[in-house]
Ligand SMILES: NC(=O)C1=CN([C@@H]2O[C@H](COP(=O)(O)OP(=O)(O)OC[C@H]3O[C@@H](n4cnc5c(N)ncnc54)[C@H](OP(=O)(O)O)[C@@H]3O)[C@@H](O)[C@H]2O)C=CC1
């Protein structure tokens with residue numbers, strides 16, 4: 001089961017949104033009882049929501065416009081493809097697929113079927129991120145020089161079953177695919193999207209330490225050099241499944257200042273901007289706080305609704321190009337780190 005649904009119940013007016021609204025029409029599960037249980041426990045028992053015992057029934061329901069895919073990573077490709085073939089728009093959880101080839105195949109199918117498709121990179125749409133982007137891109141801090149970002153989580157890997165999605169290689173287990181999208185989204189926002197970079201791809205170096213429990217990546221770090229444009233900047237990114245997250249989780253240094261993003265970096269509630277004087281000493285510090293009703297997943301849902309209303313097939317803020325870059329980076333880091341998914345798991349290679 002996914003996690004965007006409870007946020008869809010929040011009145012959009014609480015976040016000053018008046019132009020779009022959301023309605024949960026159906027919940028699909030491999031078990032109808034589980035679908036009904038989710039409706040009862042997470043969606044207030046709303047009798048108007050249909051409980052289906054298969055995903056196909058959701059894809060084929062005439063009242064459904066958009067499918068939210070929130071199965072384990074290695075099922076995103078086939079679930080999204082089935083939805084697209086049924087002519088439904090798709091919001092698919094991160095990481096969007098197991099590899100870049102699967103994503104390209106999905107994007108081809110979305111184009112052929114004239115369907116909107118977006119990876120659920122919810123962090124990109126939060127008000128904090130929009131405010132961060134204004135400051136970062138304005139030039140008031142000068143050019144960005146480096147991004148240090150980490151997302152780790154202690155999943156108690158010695159005590160959870162090997163079949164847990166975080167440990168099972170068949171489900172794309174490990175740190176990179178699950179947690180890696182979040183340090184990466186900050187590097188993409190600060191560096192890839194920086195006006196001076198002009199959407200130029202970085203060079204990629206990755207290192208992986210695997211857990212002997214199942215062989216998935218336990219501690220992964222990757223660096224991205226953005227130096228083929230007017231920018232000369234480096235992102236140093238990391239993720240682990242056996243330790244807690246750093247706080248602040250993201251530090252971005254610029255020629256004339258620093259921005260520190262509070263943990264958790266997937267839904268931060270504050271950041272600090274430090275302005276340096278001409279001697280490099282701290283001249284001024286500003287802290288910005290963000291509050292809203294809900295967990296913060298509704299902002300991406302608003303984007304999906306607006307794009308579909310306006311006939312768009314992709315979001316500008318989290319475009320297909322950015323998801324493709326993400327998968328290119330993850331493929332390369334897994335290659336350099338020697339983490340191969342079991343044969344047959346990747347449906348397109
Ligand atoms: N944006 C965010 O903050 C978050 C995003 N995620 C993303 O959402 C996805 C799902 O994560 P999470 O909910 O923790 O995962 P779970 O392991 O809890 O699986 C979610 C559901 O997927 C269904 N499912 C379908 N096929 C399988 C299978 N072979 N094995 C196990 N479950 C299967 C099950 O539903 P059923 O039996 O009802 O069909 C299950 O309840 C991941 O890709 C993750 O990256 C996760 C957490 C937070």
Ligand SMILES: O=C1OC[C@@H](O)[C@H](O)[C@H]1O
Pocket residue numbers: 153178179266
């Ligand atoms: O998307 C996510 O965000 C929070 C993490 O704890 C979780 O494992 C991940 O899937």
